[in-house]
Amino acid sequence: MRAPACLGAAAFLLALVATRAPGQGDVEGFDPDKVERVPGGLTEEPWKEDEASFPPLPRPDDLFEFEVPESPFRHFLDLRSLSLGKDEVMRYTVVLVAGHARNILYEGLRCAKREFKPIGYATGTGGFRRRSGARWRSLAQSIAPTERFRLVLWDRYLCDETGNWMTVKEVLARLRDS
Numbered sequence: 573m574r575a576p577a578c579l580g581a582a583a584f585l586l587a588l589v590a591t592r593a594p595g596q597g598d599v600e601g602f603d604p605d606k607v608e609r610v611p612g613g614l615t616e617e618p619w620k621e622d623e624a625s626f627p628p629l630p631r632p633d634d635l636f637e638f639e640v641p642e643s644p645f646r647h648f649l650d651l652r653s654l655s656l657g658k659d660e661v662m663r664y665t666v667v668l669v670a671g672h673a674r675n676i677l678y679e680g681l682r683c684a685k686r687e688f689k690p691i692g693y694a695t696g697t698g699g700f701r702r703r704s705g706a707r708w709r710s711l712a713q714s715i716a717p718t719e720r721f722r723l724v725l726w727d728r729y730l731c732d733e734t735g736n737w738m739t740v741k742e743v744l745a746r747l748r749d750s
Contacts, residue, residue: 622659631652635649636649641720646669675693687711
């Protein structure tokens with residue numbers, strides 16, 4: 573009887589991603605990828621992704637544990653790794669633990685577009701390795717129990733109630749208050 577519960581949870585998370593609007597009163601035809609924030613207004617510029625450099629590997633004292641329903645892993649967000657680029661991508665390191673196994677992932681999250689990009693990974697003390705062929709993917713593809721952590725980070729911690737980015741300071745305050 574576990575399958576109906578999993579399907580129900582997956583449907584709920586998919587509906588959450590599909591229905592949470594990036595903002596009220598969106599203008600039809602408006603593409604946030606073509607807008608750049610500049611002093612005094614907005615200009616039409618194509619979105620350009622910043623080059624991501626890897627943070628140091630996480631230290632135990634910098635990890636914030638968060639819960640992901642029905643996941644076989646324990647999940648930790650490395651608070652020291654949080655960064656918001658000029659491209660409005662929140663970059664973070666997440667540690668997934670199952671028994672003695674540890675996977676360390678460095679990713680980017682575009683709140684308004686509901687997309688993530690796996691940038692790199694590490695399994696031990698050797699540092700991060702860049703993911704080859706990494707591309708932006710929809711959060712709707714993260715409904716499997718082992719990948720739901722991205723939806724939780726988007727919904728509860730890294731993006732605001734309207735689906736837009738928050739500053740690192742705002743994220744840290746939200747985590748402290750949770």
